[in-house]
Amino acid sequence: MFGLTIEAFVIAFVIIGIVVYFKMSTYSERAEYAEDLSKEQLKSLVYSLAKSLKDSKEEDERLRQKIEDLQFSDSLQREQTKFLTANVNKTATTV
Numbered sequence: 001m002f003g004l005t006i007e008a009f010v011i012a013f014v015i016i017g018i019v020v021y022f023k024m025s026t027y028s029e030r031a032e033y034a035e036d037l038s039k040e041q042l043k044s045l046v047y048s049l050a051k052s053l054k055d056s057k058e059e060d061e062r063l064r065q066k067i068e069d070l071q072f073s074d075s076l077q078r079e080q081t082k083f084l085t086a087n088v089n090k091t092a093t094t095v
Contacts, residue, residue: 006056006057006059007056021058
């Protein structure tokens with residue numbers, strides 16, 4: 001629609017969440033939180049976010065394929081309806 005992908009939306013959502021969190025908390029709370037997080041916890045957080053992003057990409061691709069399949073099915077149904085209507089009209093006018 002606007003050229004936004006799921007990845008861009010997720011990244012924007014995470015950034016907005018971080019900004020809101022840091023705006024609401026005081027500097028001392030942020031410093032204590034940063035000190036409490038070890039490198040392993042940060043690494044784990046980054047990996048979990050990366051996995052979520054990958055899962056979102058896969059889900060996006062699956063849904064795009066499903067939309068394409070439904071659009072194809074709809075176009076086939078329309079063509080069949082046109083064909084049958086033309087045959088009915090042809091038969092009705094020749095009788």
